[in-house]
Structures are given as C-alpha cells and as structure tokens.
Amino acid sequence: MALERTLSIIKPDAVAKNVIGEIESRFEKAGLSIVAMKMQQLSREKAEGFYAEHKERPFFKALVDFMTSGPVVVQVLEGENAILANRDLMGATNPKEAAAGTIRADFADSIDANAAHGSDSAESAAREISYFFADGEICPRV
Ligand code: RTP
Ligand code: MG
Helix, strand or coil: CCCCEEEEECHHHHHHHHCHHHCCCHHHCCCEEEEEEEEEEECHHHHHCCCCCCCCCCCCCHHHHHHHHCCEEEEEEECHHHHHHHHHHHHCCCCCCCCCCCCCHHHCCCCCCCEEECCCCHHHHHHHHHHHHHHHCCCCCC
C-alpha cells in the first residue's frame, strides 16, 4: 500500500445540485483526507490547460464549455492508493456505465456533466496538483 495524493474536482453540475458535502463525505468515509481545497470559477484558459491532453478530441470544446459553466471545488485527497480509490468512488466516465453507488451513478446526468474529476495516474496527479496548488497550500495530515 502506498500513501498517495490525487487531484479531485467537484464539477459545476454537482456544485449546482448542492451535493458538495455528500461527495466529500464519500471521500472521508473511504479513508481519504482533504489536504487542500478551493472553490473557484475556472477561466477558459485554466480549463483548456487542465485538459490539454484532450485538445484534439471532438469533445474538447464541450468539455471546456461545461467546466467553465459554473464554480468548481478543486481539492487534493490524500490516503492509501488515493488515485485508484478516488477513481473507484467516482465510477465510469459515462454515468450510464458507472457502477451502482458510485458518485457518477448517483449524481451525474451525462458523459459531459459527470459530477467529478480524478487524476488517472501518479504522473497526472503530480501535474494536476501543481496546476492548482502551491506547496504551501497543501496541509498533510500525516
Ligand atoms: P476526468 O478527466 O474528467 O476525470 O474524466 P475521465 O478521466 O473519466 O475521462 P477522460 O477520458 O479524461 O475525459 C475527460 C472528460 O471529457 C468528457 N468526455 N467526453 N463525448 C465523449 O466521448 C467524451 N469522452 C470524454 C467527459 O466529461 C470526461 O470526464
Ligand atoms: Mg481524465
């Protein structure tokens, strides 16, 4: 087992549904700790940079439109195998394929408005955490 950090975003649809607390509770109950957190409205530039790996994909404009449609909660989760643990809690990208009881099955409406983001690898987590947080903004528990 490895203590990891991962970048999590509660997306605009979930913020608008007023389920920030319900989602955070799932992370905490699963043993993940929130060690950094901020709420913000992403600019197009910030959202485009965050999802730069997808910039040639047909859904890129829709993705940026959606991610800038309202405020998001950006946070760092820390815990044992946090990257995979968070992806498991979120469920599949398309909520129609997400397992019952996952965040996307319970709160997402579509593949675009899919409630949450989680880093998909250690390399992504390192890049994404530093994209949003300075070292001094992260407050480790251990
Ligand atoms: P995320 O990065 O947001 O955590 O989602 P993910 O890893 O599960 O999925 P990813 O492949 O990284 O795609 C990023 C976001 O783009 C939208 N998407 N739309 N229409 C499509 O085929 C399609 N594929 C991806 C989703 O909103 C996804 O969360
Ligand atoms: Mg992804």
